[in-house]
Amino acid sequence: MSEASSPLAHHFDDLSQQKEATSLGMWTFLVTEILFFGGLFAGYAQYRGAYPHAFEAGSHHLDIVLGGINTVVLIASSLTMALGVHASQLGKRKKTAIFLLATVALGLVFLGIKAAEYTHKYHEGLIPGAGFALQGAERQQMLFFAFYFVMTGLHAAHMIIGVVVVTIIAFQAWRGRYSPAYYGPVEVTGLYWHFVDIVWIFLFPLLYLLGRH
């Protein structure tokens, strides 16, 4: 999207066209992500409608405290990301880098908690497949856990990619790469990060908050 020396790529006429194209490109990519996760949400919705008891029982195995903390962590990371983009728009090099690194830190907290949850599930024998511990009527909860792991796993994979990219952008920001005239990369990274946050905004209630009454 940009050359090493000048931020304007050879095939664009000016930075404004480049920025518009870059933003539109990221939005187009996010549309594909809506459909990607959307397929999972569709399947989840079908099974939840068909097997409400199995899904509620499965949801009970999830730690609502850890899930809640993760939700708050991710929302906070979206705030720091937005503040980072804001700072880059104003050409504030150090502030941009700090906010972006704060975003990374919060993202790593999220991933750490996720890893802890997964480990716990493993020890409880709730990973779907050959080692699934529940039998008999309870075995149907495997459908819940299949969706739980695929959905949160895919989400976590996106988080990992996001953490890597934000780190790189933070590094570039620290080196003074961005300015009020050229902050597109920071903004589109922000778009990606916010999208991953939005996915979790839906995952949390659908997976953790079933049948809590």
Added chain:
Amino acid sequence: MSTQIEPRKVETELVGTPAPNYLTNGFGLKSWLLTIDHKRIAILYLVSITAMFFLGGLFALLIRLELLTPQGDLMEAEMYNRMFTMHGIVMIFFFLIPSVPAVLGNFLVPMMIGARDLAFPRINLLSWYIFVIGAIITLSAVILGGVDTGWTFYAPFSTTYSNSNVALAAVGVFITGFSSILTGLNFVVTIHKMRAPGMTWFRLPLFIWSHYATSLIMILGTPVLAIAIVLVAMDRLFRFGIFDPALGGDPLLFQHLFWYYSHPAVYIMILPSMGVVSELVTCFSRKRIFGYTFVAFSSLAIAVYGFLVWGHHMFTSGQSIYAGLLFSVLSFLVAIPSAIKVFNWSATMYKGSISYETPMLYAFGFIGLFTIGGLTGLFLAATSVDVHVHDTYFVVAHFHYIMVGGAIMGFLGGLHFWWPKITGRLFPEAWGKFAVLMVFAGFNLTFFPQFVLGYLGMPRRYHAYPDEYQVLNVMSTAGASILGVGYLIPMVYFLWSLRYGALAGPNPWGAKGLEWTTPSPPPTENFDETPIVTEEAYAYSKEEPEIVGGKQSTRASLR
């Protein structure tokens, strides 16, 4: 080349080496493998998909050889299952879907809109590498014994019972999907943001409109296929049980997710060729397209509407009868925009100055064969008929008429049309005509008997069949042999032309369009100066004297 009202000049007088162009801008493997020039990437794709086409054709050959006789003598059922599966996977994902967009689209989209490159050149190159990696992974699935689930990967056979390399092939297709997504993303952003001054939406060539519509489908549909494949892989590798009926899993969920993409995918395969046909018909009728706006919007309509009909692949699957009813009605309606295009192409040719060069012959072939294929789709859309012909050769003939008679003829027509622009060389016209006639004859001999076979009840995906079907099968195999030779001939003369073909000038066909204003082959940056567009697309009629009646009213009805 031929006598016309407006003779096309062929500059065979050109001597010496061509001016510096995108082909001479750097030699050696690195300059090609690390290129960000959309034109070179198009050629990289051309080489790759041609290789995959011949692989897919090899599987087709083996299928047709087996079907020469009623018994299974060349191979057992299990091996035959792998043959048609690999034929489908290779042809659909590694040939048809990329073909026109990744080769002609990549080459022409920036040029047609007056841009120096696509919006994201490096993502363009990345999409090619992703394609190659996906192809290598899928090929390893082939080499390790193949896949036998059918290209449709239905659960629970694919997830639980198949003994073939399902996961490997699934991963290969999954990865290749991203190549498609990135291509579509690139096109959409490019068309929105990089049109030259004066190139308004309604001055765009219809090739661009159809590639825009195709890109919408690539963006909106492919991710759902990706997730369907992920779920199959999870079930197969880790026994997650998502589609396991014993747990309450629903195999139809897989089918819904699969066809949500795979039906619109067929429009990915046909829309770009339709765009090519619009270019060919106008040029070789020396006439503006009839009903530009209708054709442009019909491309969008096909793209949008195509997402609402996928259940017509599932009429006999156990899906709700009422859903089937809805999908059936919608499938009838989706034929309308396609029909509009056929009417408009025909109206364009009416009172045009038609010449029968090779690209135009491919366009004629497309229009006729696509119409037949499309009309037989209406037969299939009627649930009452589909119940009888589902999973028979009627379906096979239907989609081959569209995919081969339509999409591939459009691709070849476009390849011939723009070959002088891409390579700076002319292909031998006589051989071109011979090949297209051979393809047309071979194609019809191959696939028309299959309509009859399907109607008579011969099931698809069976290696053996009752004796009474043999005659038609032999005809089909004979046709396939002719078709295969017909495809080989252009390979030979295209390669020949690279060295010995006559040098082409900027515009050997006398066509309209920004790409024809550049030298052949074009320079790396496409245009020395960004063009400023002042006229409508297909402004062919302008030079002719005022004629009362048809032409004038035609012009008045155009934008």
Added chain:
Amino acid sequence: MSEHVVPLRIYYTVFAALLFLTGLTVFVAFFDLGTLNTIVALTIAVIKATLVVLFFMHVWYSSKLTWVFVGAGIFWFLILIAFLFGDVLTRDWLPTAVGWEGN
């Protein structure tokens, strides 16, 4: 997409709203509202997502084209849901002929 610089107080307000809504959705989950539980949870999630999209992602300040793209993504997801559930929910509705005995 926008050159507009969003005032910081908007970000902080949205952040506070998101935290509040998170707490609300957890709170409501502990009450048995029947089918309303799902509806409330999804509604709150949609509101949260909308806030993130409009303000953190600047869509409120963005061009119509951006709105169209976002809308298209959501609409196409809804197509999948609508037709999938159109099948799933009506699969048991078997038509029976009028006058058929035994039903």
